[in-house]
Amino acid sequence: MRSLIILICILVLMAGTFSGCSRAHKQADTTQQPNIIIIMSDDQGWGDLSLSGNKNLHTPNIDLLAAKGVQFTHFYVSPVCSPTRAEFLTGRYHTRSGVYSTSEGGERINLDETTIAEAFKKAGYATAAYGKWHNGMQYPYHPNGRGFDEFYGFCSGHWGNYFSPLLEHNGKLVKGKGFIADDLTEKAMSFIDGNKSKPFFLYIPYNTPHSPMQVPDRWWNKFKDKELQMRAEDAEAEDINFTRAALAMCENIDWNVGRIINKLKEVNLEKNTIVVYLSDNGPNGWRWNGGMKGRKGSTDEGGIRSPLIILWPEKIAAGSHIEQIAGSIDLFPTLADLAGIPYQTPKPLDGVSLKPLLLQQSQSWNERLLFSHWDGRVSVRNEQYRLDHQGKLFNIRNDPGQEKDISAKEPQMAAQLRKAVESWKAEMLPNLTDDKRPLPVGHSDFNYTQLPARDGKPHGSIVRSNQYPNSSFFTNWKSLDDRITWEVEVLTTGNYTVEVYYTCPAKDVGSSFQLSFNQNKVAGKVTQAQEPSLIGMENDRVERMESYEQAFRSMKVGTIHLEKGRGNLTLQALQIPGSQVMDFRLLMLTRVN
Known part of the structure; x- marks a missing residue:
């Protein structure tokens, strides 16, 4: 009998140990959810980075992100600010979400849309946004009403002063501290510090290098008299001082990106944090941009091609390039999929998860079309071609400047893409600007x-x-x-x-x-x-x-x-x-x- 009692006690102790291990394992699973940081610059073109081949500036921290992570070769956003932000936040084309303008209410995301922040918050993530919101000011269009626990910055489309300006913190007006990009970075680093023991979703939409062209002397002095090695295709259209200021602002962004990465290292979160870097549209001036046609506001290649870098040292192979086309609509499903959180939304997403490409899980990838719209102009891109808003066809793989219309040589492809554009317009554009939202x-x-x-x-x-x-x-x-x-x-x-x-x-x-x-x-x-x-x-x-x-x-x-x-x-x-x-x-x- 005594032996039996001892045996039962041992089994009970073992069961408690195993159940304790089980609970610990479940807890570990929760803590292993990756943190998410999305850094979005404002009006920075694809060519405004040294990793793109631009010899006019040096962006070592962003270049290192690409070296340690994955870089998308053909990633597309919208031609202007608020539509891109809406597409990132909802995973849907901006025309579906009520965004048709960059001001006076037309930048607002409809209230029946689900945002990526809401999905992550529901999954237990701490959420914050620091910077330029540009998708609605009055609550519940306000970021605090769209899934972000914390917001510091401004909700307008651009700001008039970058040095200690009037900003807001969760709706309350406050005074900023120092140069705005540096200030936003300080707030982001404090958020990382305060949430290092639980998963967080951090969105940093900088408002530079959007005009007005203000940047501290530390960055400007390097560029104010600099001889530019690489110029816009039409050099006469380029404002050299504007370009110099934009490049100085881009180097400041790079410095701040470095500060964020160093903070992750400091709190031992670098390996299990997904860091995403992109811009919201093409460059805000004529300057070197890889020979592509168009700039901000254009639905041509140069107006909508953006850098996209995704870093996740624990999971994503370093230094790889992804050639398949992708867009801002893909970030919601991709990040939710990588983090393993549910993201079923009442409305179907236009974007797709890029996880199979990022983790090299699939040898095949479905052919797809990406549409770009602004002010009634629509272009469409597949893996090889772009049909511009005038119905001209270009082989973007060897003609990024869109110089040779090949629609006569490829009539079947041109007709196919024209039909796709007309169908997209018929679905998306009717009543787009008929805004009755107070x-x-x-x-x-x-x-x-x-x-x-x-x-x-x-x-x-x-x-x-x-x-x-x-x-x-x-x-x-x-x-x-x-x-x-x-x-x-x-x-x-x-x-x-x-x-x-x-x-x-x-x-x-x-x-x-x-x-x-x-x-x-x-x-x-x-x-x-x-x-x-x-x-x-x-x-x-x-x-x-x-x-x-x-x-x-x-x-x-x-x-x-x-x-x-x-x-x-x-x-x-x-x-x-x-x-x-x-x-x-x-x-x-x-x-x-």
Whole structure:
């Protein structure tokens, strides 16, 4: 009997040991989920890296990513910013998700779309985005409403100041610290530090080298007098100083990429972190780009071909090149597949998982078509050919400059691709710009609603500071008949504090105004001067196309009661003792109850 009892005890102890091992194994599986870091540059062309053969600059850290990981030879994004970001976030063509513009609401991803961040968050990942969002500002279009626990940066399409600018952190306006790309990197490294013991999904959409062309002296001094060895195909079209500034900004990005990789090494996460590097469109100026036709805004090869580097030391063979075509729509299914998380979405994805190519699991790969669209122009690419938006056919493998139309020599291929384009247009483009979405105000899950001049409509004599709405302000507000309106839908009945960002010269102080929505209103008065001098040119390396900034002052107006429903939120003057009311930049509403 005693022996039997001892035997039973031993078996119980062994069972406990084995079950403990089982639990430990399951826990280990959870901790072994790879971290994800996506770094997206803004307006950096395929040719703006030394790994592409550009001898004008040196990008050693990004080059090392490619050497240690895999590089896609033919990877495609959209011709401009917000569509590419939408395609990465949803795994679907931007035309499906409601994105048709880069400003004034047309950059928003429809609320019935599932984002990659939502999929990873649901799987237990900590999620963060630091940088330029450009897919909706008002919650729930805001990044905090699309799966990101943390957001620091700006939601607009471009920003007017890169040195300690006004930014936001989870909806609350804050002041940045130092050069913006460096600041965003600091926030990303802090996030890595704070989440090193659990899987994280980190999105770093830099806003450089997008104009205005601002970059610290450390980077500019190397390039300001540099003789460029490699030039645009049409050298006369190239602005040399613009190119120099862009290359200086690209070297700064490379330095920051190096900082992120070093942080991963420091916290021992380098091996099990997937790092992705790409740009959002072609170069924002005529400069060397591998002889390809087109630049930003074009559906030709040079406007949409982007670098794509994927590094995962634990799984992906170093130094390999993938020749098959791929696109921004593929990143959602690919990263979810690599991480082993479910990504079933209510709507079918256009992208496919590139995991078999990355892990060399398959010798065959299905032939496919990738479509590129902007402003009604559509081109299509298969493994060998591109049909441009005019219906001309080019063998891209040996003619990246699209110089020889071979549609007469290859009539069957040309006809096949033309038919595919017409079918795609018929499915994607009808009613694309028929946007009836109001700006949401006061979502119950978020305290802040930011309504900038960019999203407003000026009436009367009021004009925008620049033809490009992003980061602009309203000026020439001189009449009681003038007003600014926003078409909104209040989602939560309640009281909201009202804050206005403005400038006004001392001689014009004293104007009173009101903000109204349906039957409710709150009045305010300009009591403090803020001289409206334009700023920004002192940091620009090249004269900008976009609006200059001002040092806008914050004015707390009061509290307005908003009832749930749709209508126009209207800002209008009540009294103008001087020559104008104010220059207006931003309205901030904060729910207080």
